[in-house]
Amino acid sequence: MVxxxxxxLVVAALSFQCSPVPDNRIEAAASQxxxxxxxxxxxxxxxxxxGGTIDFVSFKGKKILVVNTASKCGYTPQYKDLExxxxxxxxxxxxxxxxxxxxxxxxxxxxxxxxxxxxxxYGVTFPMAAKxxxxxxxxxxxxxxxxxxxxxxxxxxxxSWNFNKFLxxxxxxxxxxxxxxxxxxxxxxxxxx
Numbered sequence: 079m080v081x082x083x084x085x086x087l088v089v090a091a092l093s094f095q096c097s098p099v100p101d102n103r104i105e106a107a108a109s110q111x112x113x114x115x116x117x118x119x120x121x122x123x124x125x126x127x128x129g130g131t132i133d134f135v136s137f138k139g140k141k142i143l144v145v146n147t148a149s150k151c152g153y154t155p156q157y158k159d160l161e162x163x164x165x166x167x168x169x170x171x172x173x174x175x176x177x178x179x180x181x182x183x184x185x186x187x188x189x190x191x192x193x194x195x196x197x198x199x200y201g202v203t204f205p206m207a208a209k210x211x212x213x214x215x216x217x218x219x220x221x222x223x224x225x226x227x228x229x230x231x232x233x234x235x236x237x238s239w240n241f242n243k244f245l246x247x248x249x250x251x252x253x254x255x256x257x258x259x260x261x262x263x264x265x266x267x268x269x270x271x
Contacts, residue, residue: 117231118250119144122220125208127177127193132205137172139248141271143262144224146212147175148184148240149195156241157200159262164204167271173204176221178212181239185209212237224252245270 119142120135134142143163148154157175164173177192179185187195189208196202210218223229224244225237235244235255243256245267253270260266 117229119220119223119246119252120250122223124176124210124218124220127175127189127196127206127208129189132174132207134174134250138250141171141248141253142246142250143171143173143267144220144244144246145173145175145262146178146180146221146237146240146242147206148178148181149187149192150184151181151240153239153241153258156262157196157202161200161202161204163262163267168204171271175202175204175206176212176218177206177209178240179209180211180213180237184240212242224255243267 120138122134124132124134126132143160145156145160147157160173160175164171175196177185177187177189185192187209192209193206196206210221212218212221217225221237225235227234230252232252233255235242239258241258243260243262244252245254245256247253256266
C-alpha cells in the first residue's frame, strides 16, 4: 500500500512537471520578435503612382531613401539629383518618392499628372507612390511609422517641408532623417550608402 501511494505521488509529480505551463520568457521573446519585425519599413505596402503596389519587403538587402515630393516647390529640382543618385547606386539603393500636397498646396495634381510631370521634366525612373498626406490627422501609416519613435524604434521626426528624406538600412531599419535642404547627392547622404 505504501509503495502504491509512493508510486502515485511520483506519477502525479512527474505529470505536474510535464504539464504545459505558460513561460513568460517565451511570450516576452515572441513579443520582442514581433516588435522587431514591426519596426521595419518592410511591413508596408503602398499604392504606386501608376496604379500598382509598392511592396517594401521587395527592397530587403538594399538601403531605401524615402522622400516626400511636390511638383511646384523650390526644392522640386531635387528630382534631378534623386534620379542621378538612384541611377548611380541602384544596385544597393532604392528611392521611393511620396507626392504630398501638405505644404502651401505645392502638389495639386492628380497621380496621372504627377507621373507625367516627373517623367517629362526629370526622367524619373525610381518608384513613386500615389499621392498621400505626410502630416496631420490624415497622415499615411508609413509616414506615421517614419516619424514616431514608438513605432520605428529609432527616432521622432517632423516633416518640415517638401523633400524631407529618410534613409533606411538593408533590413528596413530607420537610420537617419534629412531636412529639405540636404541635397540627394550630398556627402551627408552618399557617405551612408
